[in-house]
Amino acid sequence: MTAPPGPFGPLDLHLHSTVSPDGYSSIEEHCRVALRRGLREVAFVEHADFHPDDPSYLSFDPARYTRELNAARERFAGRLTIRKGLELSVHPTLLDRARAAAEDPSLDLVVAAVHVVEGNFVWTEAFLRLGLERAYQLYFDEVARTLDYGLAQVLGHIDLPARSLPVGIELERIRARREGLERTLNMLCAAGVVLEINTSGKRRREDRLIPELDVVARFVELGGQVTLGSDAHRAQDIACYFEVVLPELRKLGVEALATFEGRELKLVPF
Numbered sequence: 001m002t003a004p005p006g007p008f009g010p011l012d013l014h015l016h017s018t019v020s021p022d023g024y025s026s027i028e029e030h031c032r033v034a035l036r037r038g039l040r041e042v043a044f045v046e047h048a049d050f051h052p053d054d055p056s057y058l059s060f061d062p063a064r065y066t067r068e069l070n071a072a073r074e075r076f077a078g079r080l081t082i083r084k085g086l087e088l089s090v091h092p093t094l095l096d097r098a099r100a101a102a103e104d105p106s107l108d109l110v111v112a113a114v115h116v117v118e119g120n121f122v123w124t125e126a127f128l129r130l131g132l133e134r135a136y137q138l139y140f141d142e143v144a145r146t147l148d149y150g151l152a153q154v155l156g157h158i159d160l161p162a163r164s165l166p167v168g169i170e171l172e173r174i175r176a177r178r179e180g181l182e183r184t185l186n187m188l189c190a191a192g193v194v195l196e197i198n199t200s201g202k203r204r205r206e207d208r209l210i211p212e213l214d215v216v217a218r219f220v221e222l223g224g225q226v227t228l229g230s231d232a233h234r235a236q237d238i239a240c241y242f243e244v245v246l247p248e249l250r251k252l253g254v255e256a257l258a259t260f261e262g263r264e265l266k267l268v269p270f
């Protein structure tokens, strides 16, 4: 009989170690902090960007990843379940390479991600200059294209543009956002893809959960499964704000978080 999960819940399904070019903590450092915070399970989803405009374009080193992850699995055996995943972005010209990476049989999960729209990172001024309606429309078209490839079990940070939109912008008034979210949530349900609730926006001045709780509520209403990820690139950020978000999820009727073992869905109660 295992002890009930602590305030940070049972798992964090979105971590980046130094295997990702923008990570600051090793896999081992992350695992130590995860244990201190009472987690039983973590998933590393290192950047695998098959997109020429994405920051980690083709930098993914699968051999190093496997080596460091297996060493951690050995060191923390019996104490922490360590899932092996990728955060995958795909440009159509590199689809074959992305597919080959995503189909690696040693992976537990693949998280689909869109960071770039028409050459602009969705967190930049250049993206905003497209105009919010246009920008959101293009963003969700890109999300739909990525999901259509059918390579992922989870969609990461569904409303990533909102993470850096200035405080005071009324998100609900952006029609392309509302429509894009609804279309995407329905796509996820139809394909059985899990919605990630990403707390990285809570660490910023804008203080936004990605997506916000009304979007999660809609997805739950549609019958979809959710999971929780901090998107920590530093071990100190593991499970950040989970203690705040988990009670809110309970209020929406969510009782378990999704994880994957060899791409097979498992539900972990919290």
Ligand SMILES: [Zn+2]
Binding pocket: 087, 113, 115, 156, 157
């Ligand atoms: Zn991302």
Ligand SMILES: [Zn+2]
Binding pocket: 014, 016, 087, 231
């Ligand atoms: Zn990430």
